Amino acid sequence: MEPKRALVLGASQGLGAHIAVRLAEDGWSVTGVGRRPRQVTALDGSVEYLQADLSQAETLVELPKLVAGCPDLIVHSAVTYHDFGVSVPTLDELEQVFRVNALLPYRLLHQLLSDKPGDRFCSCVVLNSDAIFHARRLSGIYAASKAALRVLTTMLADTFRADNASVSTLLLGPLADAKKTADLQRIATKRGMSPEELTKAFLRRSNPDLVIDELIDFESCYLSLRHLVELGAVANGSLYRLDGGSAGSLI
Template sequence: MTGKRAFVTGVSKGLGAHLASCLAKDGWQVTGVGRRPRESAEVSAAVDYLQADLSSAEVIGGLVAKMDAVPDLVVHNAVTYPDRAAGRPELDTIETTMRVNALAPYELTLDLLAAKPDDQFCSVVVINSESVYHADADSAVYAASKAALRVLTGGLAAACRSTNAAVSTLMLGPLGDANKVEEIRRIAEKRGATPAEITRLFLRRSNPDLVIDDFIDFDACYLSLRYLAELGAVANGMLCRLDGGSAGTLV
């Protein structure tokens, strides 16, 4: 699949930067979108970087026009969270969360598929979160945006039937991002325990349904992404859970 074009959102840091960088390393021509300026982004220099704020309807509507061609793979990874320290989120914060996490992927996918030549296959992989199954007082707005994304993704998959495109979902559990790993390390050092012990304790307390003892690493996410992309049209509507069972046994 090398030599093909990929478009990835949310690439300035974290999982998005990792996915885009891995695709570029594997020979893909990658265009990535991030909120940070290029000089502060953590993504590989091999990625063609576009700085853009996906909370803006005007920005979303103009992204496809900036591309030389419709990509063969689209990865929707961009995400935003309300600031928990700020207390009850204001309405504009809720709207921004919904726009970035749910409406932007939906609108961008529709625009890209409308611009796609009929003979070109396009795989769209939407990154979602197991938080849709576990909303609480602090995470309700974020979880609601991800639940909306799940419903909209189902609609996109239905619209893609017989159109030489596939829209699938990669549902992720607790990720081992740098900040989380560092926090675990500090707690372990303070308590005189190992990071592995603190990680197991955290995961078991935070989600009783979880049946793994470690965070999900970025490489596992990339392998799952490649798997979905390589399935072709049969992946349309597919949900791939990489969540350690955190959604519960009957989901």
């Protein structure tokens, strides 16, 4: 029997690359998509790779052709950020953030699910951020784009709920990505603290509503995603929080 096919958008580095490699280790036939050239990605030979820019409209036309039909699983992990040092981004900069983080993914996922044969089930898991609950001065524009993605993901779930598909959201808190971990290590060494102590202090100051003392590791994210996939059709429209939010929160 042929292995199930997975498409991971935003797979060149970080969490997207981890998910792509882990899916391949678990027996999936995986195609990763990212902006970077193959030679500078964090992928190994187990993952097929397509270089594509999700900020470009032509990607909507070309990528579905290259994928050649809807896979059994689509994971959206692509993301971009504006310059946090700029207090008022230009309209072009705003549009770039919303195009990559919300608008192009919505159109692309809609296209792939529309092209899916009716007898083929497809799970679509959209990775999002707990930033949607905040409107801070520096990160508010990023948060707004991710909030837009959340609304559009809900639309997709409603649109395709009768079409043998599942569209769900994996909502993530502060991740243990390489840059953040290295920065915390550097600052901890400078201050004569352990990385664990500094991480606790960082999370309490930057995310006072969270009840976690350490960054969320990539493998926990993968296991959460796999759970959503294993739920099948019943996961449609669901939001799975892995963000260390207070158990007392009603949202």
